[in-house]
Amino acid sequence: MEFGLSQEQERVKGIAKELALDFAKRAAQHDAERSLPLENFAQMRDAGFYGLVVPKELGGLGLGMLGWVAAAEEIAQGDAATALAFNMHINGTGGICQRPEIPDDKKQRAATTALEGHLMCTMVSEPTSSSLLPSTYNPTVEAEKVPGGYRLYGRKWFASNFEGSDYAYLYVHPKGNANPAQAMAVLIPTRQDGITVTDIWDTLGMRATRSNQVDFTGALVSDDFVLYETESFVGSFLIEESSFSFGGYTSCYMGLGLGMINWATKYLGERTAKGYAQPMGYHPDISHRIGILATEIDAARYMVYKAAWHQDHYGPSLATFEQFLRAKLAVGNALQSLASGLAVACGLHSLFKGQPLERMIRDAATAPIMPPSADACASMIGLLAMGLDPGQAPSIRMA
Numbered sequence: 129m130e131f132g133l134s135q136e137q138e139r140v141k142g143i144a145k146e147l148a149l150d151f152a153k154r155a156a157q158h159d160a161e162r163s164l165p166l167e168n169f170a171q172m173r174d175a176g177f178y179g180l181v182v183p184k185e186l187g188g189l190g191l192g193m194l195g196w197v198a199a200a201e202e203i204a205q206g207d208a209a210t211a212l213a214f215n216m217h218i219n220g221t222g223g224i225c226q227r228p229e230i231p232d233d234k235k236q237r238a239a240t241t242a243l244e245g246h247l248m249c250t251m252v253s254e255p256t257s258s259s260l261l262p263s264t265y266n267p268t269v270e271a272e273k274v275p276g277g278y279r280l281y282g283r284k285w286f287a288s289n290f291e292g293s294d295y296a297y298l299y300v301h302p303k304g305n306a307n308p309a310q311a312m313a314v315l316i317p318t319r320q321d322g323i324t325v326t327d328i329w330d331t332l333g334m335r336a337t338r339s340n341q342v343d344f345t346g347a348l349v350s351d352d353f354v355l356y357e358t359e360s361f362v363g364s365f366l367i368e369e370s371s372f373s374f375g376g377y378t379s380c381y382m383g384l385g386l387g388m389i390n391w392a393t394k395y396l397g398e399r400t401a402k403g404y405a406q407p408m409g410y411h412p413d414i415s416h417r418i419g420i421l422a423t424e425i426d427a428a429r430y431m432v433y434k435a436a437w438h439q440d441h442y443g444p445s446l447a448t449f450e451q452f453l454r455a456k457l458a459v460g461n462a463l464q465s466l467a468s469g470l471a472v473a474c475g476l477h478s479l480f481k482g483q484p485l486e487r488m489i490r491d492a493a494t495a496p497i498m499p500p501s502a503d504a505c506a507s508m509i510g511l512l513a514m515g516l517d518p519g520q521a522p523s524i525r526m527a
């Protein structure tokens with residue numbers, strides 16, 4: 129297994145690192161104001177990032193999952209909310225381009241839309257979705273057939289960067305179909321009648337993703353952008369899109385973890401206490417704690433790279449899905465350790481508003497929550513490790 133990046137992946141990682149230095153300057157303001165970092169997205173567009181995971185044959189950079197991991201870990205160190213919001217574009221473009229069921233002409237149309245500078249978000253969640261109960265992700269937003277396309281009715285939640293996006297990639301249920309797992313994937317222009325956004329995203333962390341409520345009251349999706357239909361939404365989504373979906377945001381959280389440890393090690397490596405010449409980092413309690421935390425995020429980082437390598441070499445499969453489950457769990461656990469451990473190591477001085485660590489700790493609180501939540505990851509990994517089928521696991525009784 130070789131995680132060495134190609135020249136092109138290294139180039140993009142370098143650009144991401146430079147952009148992150150600039151994004152970091154405004155991260156506190158976007159967090160405080162709960163504002164979308166639109167100027168950051170524009171800089172990423174100008175750098176060609178909208179086509180980062182679009183395959184070369186469709187006109188993109190074709191840098192694969194490893195390319196996004198390498199870029200995301202840099203961007204997230206500057207501003208994790210920018211990385212996570214932009215990840216929904218990567219989720220959409222990556223997911224669409226690798227879907228075997230989507231015909232080539234529709235893939236090309238979606239890819240061209242992104243390459244022309246249109247930003248996408250991805251909406252799966254609805255108000256009642258819980259990653260402990262996968263079937264709650266079956267879409268209930270309904271699509272009603274009309275001449276030339278479908279009109280949508282219903283509500284999505286947690287729609288990161290919907291307001292900053294030109295198109296949304298989402299799943300809907302064909303009206304009148306008796307199978308609750310029946311779903312259609314569509315790409316819909318966000319700026320049209322029949323769409324209302326309600327600002328509910330006043331959260332502890334990741335405040336600048338503006339993952340708001342979106343109501344559809346007759347918005348139109350044209351037949352050209354109805355991408356495919358499946359009879360079994362959850363199974364299909366988990367296998368075919370887990371890499372670009374939760375693999376993508378796992379990479380952002382991994383970068384956030386690197387940002388936390390890098391900030392803390394600089395701080396503790398330089399700060400001296402009254403009467404002492406040496407920095408606080410020489411205190412054995414601090415060096416011991418930092419040693420453990422630095423190792424934990426490093427281990428999680430390699431698991432993310434390993435999962436991305438698996439995706440790029442073997443494509444989507446149950447084995448790839450399991451790799452991302454493990455990486456997601458490891459990153460979520462590492463961020464929880466970093467959040468609590470670094471708060472103690474760096475102390476109250478680092479917890480004032482406006483300090484990067486204070487914001488990063490709040491952002492990190494959402495890492496084990498993003499689906500599959502840490503609990504959902506652990507139980508699925510356990511079942512797969514025992515050779516058991518997660519689809520057969522007992523669950524709480526449905527209504």
Ligand SMILES: Cc1cc2nc3c(=O)[nH]c(=O)nc-3n(C[C@H](O)[C@H](O)[C@H](O)COP(=O)(O)OP(=O)(O)OC[C@H]3O[C@@H](n4cnc5c(N)ncnc54)[C@H](O)[C@@H]3O)c2cc1C
Pocket residue numbers: 212216249250251252253254255256257258259260261285286287288289333334337339494497498499501
């Ligand atoms: C920063 C961030 C950005 C996100 N962006 C997107 C996005 O762009 N697109 C997208 O599709 N999704 C997005 N999500 C949403 C995410 O994908 C999940 O759907 C969402 O986190 C699930 O809700 P939960 O965490 O409350 O549920 P769970 O994973 O179940 O969380 C655990 C607990 O929440 C409670 N809970 C869950 N559901 C219910 C319910 N119906 N009633 C009562 N209690 C409940 C229960 O106590 C449950 O045990 C984002 C999430 C985060 C944190």
